[in-house]
Amino acid sequence: MTDVDALERILRSAEDIPPERAAEIAARLEKTPIQEVVRLVERSTATRAAVVLRLLSRRRSIAVFDALDAAHQADLIDALGDRAVYEFFAELDPDDRVSLLDELPAEIAGRLLRTLDGSEREITGVVLGYPKGSIGRRMSPEVPHLYEDMSVDETMDKLRRVADDVETIYTLPIISRDRTLVGVISLRELFTAEGSAGVAELMAEPVFASAHDEAEETARWFLPLDILAMPIVDDSGRLVGILTFDDAVDIVEDADSEDTARSGAHEPLQQPYLSTPLLRVVRSRIVWLLVLAVSALLTVQVLDTFEDTLAAAVVLSLFIPLLTGTGGNTGNQAATTVTRALALGDVRPRDVLSVAWREVRVGMLLGALLGTIGLGLASLVYGLDIGIVIGSTLFLVCTMSATVGGVMPIIAKKVGADPAVFSNPFISTLSDATGLIVYFLIAKTVLGL
Amino acid sequence: MTDVDALERILRSAEDIPPERAAEIAARLEKTPIQEVVRLVERSTATRAAVVLRLLSRRRSIAVFDALDAAHQADLIDALGDRAVYEFFAELDPDDRVSLLDELPAEIAGRLLRTLDGSEREITGVVLGYPKGSIGRRMSPEVPHLYEDMSVDETMDKLRRVADDVETIYTLPIISRDRTLVGVISLRELFTAEGSAGVAELMAEPVFASAHDEAEETARWFLPLDILAMPIVDDSGRLVGILTFDDAVDIVEDADSEDTARSGAHEPLQQPYLSTPLLRVVRSRIVWLLVLAVSALLTVQVLDTFEDTLAAAVVLSLFIPLLTGTGGNTGNQAATTVTRALALGDVRPRDVLSVAWREVRVGMLLGALLGTIGLGLASLVYGLDIGIVIGSTLFLVCTMSATVGGVMPIIAKKVGADPAVFSNPFISTLSDATGLIVYFLIAKTVLGL
CATH class of the missing domain: 1.10.357.20 (SLC41 divalent cation transporters, integral membrane domain)
Structure with a gap:
């Protein structure tokens, strides 16, 4: 804590950090837990926040940028410079990427979108296709395709292959060959099941939502169920994505901040008070x-x-x-x-x-x-x-x-x-x-x- | 939805349901999704809620009772009768059990506690041992003991054996032989790792909290990290439990309801408005x-x-x-x-x-x-x-x-x-x-x- 406070004082006292200071600050930042660095950035003006992000290692700066609210990310775009922005943008999850695009002027949003490679742009397009305020706009489209005619062993093999590319492997939607959602199974169940069993026998009736459902209402209904994630389907019942608990937490958190602000007779600030x-x-x-x-x-x-x-x-x-x-x-x-x-x-x-x-x-x-x-x-x-x-x-x-x-x-x-x-x-x-x-x-x- | 409304009207019109009606209502309840039944109970007076719980199958009535807030559960105790209460109480998770005990008069709480069998009472005692308002009081003590000298295969075997008795198998605290928390690993990582690798090489630096930390502050700090669960340790750093995201969501939800109520110049109601x-x-x-x-x-x-x-x-x-x-x-x-x-x-x-x-x-x-x-x-x-x-x-x-x-x-x-x-x-x-x-x-x- 005290080290972060010291860093904050240093950052506050100098708008431009002299190069000889920079190395020392970078070294101290590297030793600070990531969560503390996020806090530090959240409390700083855009200029100072950009300085901090530039002094961090690549891996850590991406993680810090990722942890910020979309409105706050948008605020940093100018201060960061194009190269860093393109890199951060490419590393965001598709749903977070769409949230950031929503905060940006159309011209900048379009430029950013064009920096993505083909498959990333396509998957971002799926989320962008749903209207603002819908749950489809907040879901993750990166969900494994597991078919009802697969065995437990086949499913586990497939999961091992795709584990790095999907949002979660803990809650698994099961689909028919035409991609219609037919059930859901947890990794925990697969894990303790016979390898030769078919997933169709083990799967449960799915709790799910439609991509066009209103985001806040869906998230408030979903959270008390205490489940990790639920499949999202399109109008014809085909699997299009998954909503994880942390997305739902974010949606409810935003809605509560808005309600608090409105009942206090003002509009929500969208970003941390001290850096607004x-x-x-x-x-x-x-x-x-x-x-x-x-x-x-x-x-x-x-x-x-x-x-x-x-x-x-x-x-x-x-x-x-x-x-x-x-x-x-x-x-x-x-x-x-x-x-x-x-x-x-x-x-x-x-x-x-x-x-x-x-x-x-x-x-x-x-x-x-x-x-x-x-x-x-x-x-x-x-x-x-x-x-x-x-x-x-x-x-x-x-x-x-x-x-x-x-x-x-x-x-x-x-x-x-x-x-x-x-x-x-x-x-x-x-x-x-x-x-x-x-x-x-x-x-x-x-x-x- | 319409079927639940019809049920609600029937329940509202008659305080005592005649036996010939009961069978019909029970059949309709059985076909209603569990989440709808919970809503129905939340909106009913204690007497009517007890009627609904009695008409449900054993498995479903336990699930519904489990989904209610502790204050609401406490309100139902009198209407339910001892036998049902003992059964519901035994099926609650240790942390939910403690929340319910906190809402009850000491005498009833003591009587309920004595109905538990030895191991359940012991594990409830761990949670009860932490002060009200601390995160220890809200954690789950049911956490697997995975040691740093185990291999991935050994860990997976152990997890398969204990999967039914622990709160989660997705976030796994790793401990030394004296139970000191040394790291954390996700099932996802274990899942894609070589079976012969040691967990010590794979585990990450743990995000954790101390059992005496203040519950609301800890939950608010934990939720934005977007992780599923974190280990809870005692004052000497030994693993005592785990806090899952859904417990954290409940804590923050309660705190927000309290803040909203206070800023609106009243005390929070603790249970749904229409059933208060x-x-x-x-x-x-x-x-x-x-x-x-x-x-x-x-x-x-x-x-x-x-x-x-x-x-x-x-x-x-x-x-x-x-x-x-x-x-x-x-x-x-x-x-x-x-x-x-x-x-x-x-x-x-x-x-x-x-x-x-x-x-x-x-x-x-x-x-x-x-x-x-x-x-x-x-x-x-x-x-x-x-x-x-x-x-x-x-x-x-x-x-x-x-x-x-x-x-x-x-x-x-x-x-x-x-x-x-x-x-x-x-x-x-x-x-x-x-x-x-x-x-x-x-x-x-x-x-x-």
């Missing part, structure tokens, strides 16, 4: 802030409408942040719960009524509790009539916010929007405006203004 | 709401102090929700970004100064933009002096909130609290109070009140 240029951080936040500020103008409007009421009883303005805050919190609680449940598949869009009915009751219970406390406290300090206004507003606001907060993510999903967008900031802003209307209507009635 | 009893949902939210409402009393206090200013210029109250809302949003943006970066290891606690410096600048840029727009709009409608108050408050509030929002999660982590707690609700509530103070101080100065 400052203006890109600002850009990931400003649009959301503007949209939310514009929606917040609604609250100015509402308050403007009730300005006479406010002028007549200034005490009402004291509770504005408390009431809008509590409404926002209750709404967020419901929204984050349902958004997460949707992502995990625990709640389906058709459950909208069960969810609404649950949240109405939860909201009423929470509102009754908070409302009673609010009634008591506000009565003590500001008199019974204010107490009644605060107490009943809290009850109504909690009930409304919980219900709306629970239902909104489902509606978002139904209309094809990201449920996470509706989990935090929008719920707050919208519940602010409605909460204030409820508040002033109750106040006008109770206080007779 | 209503009062438990209320309980997961009420404490947070109360704490946040109490902190929101701060804002009432602040506004009370400035009541004279408010009475003199009621127009000031119109902007309260807009200003507190924008401050809260800016703070949350910074906080969710840094919380996620901390969780992923992109930011370490010692980076606090770099983070603060980034967020000051980001906050100033965001504040300058929003402030300028605020100045323009408010001047148009309410006059230049109000415009100046709103514009400069927005600038200061954005700068402060971004900085505090970025730094708070790191401080939380440093003092051993959950950074996610500080990512959303607390930041909002605290920035509300400080934002209001700034607002009224500026207003008093500019408006000369």
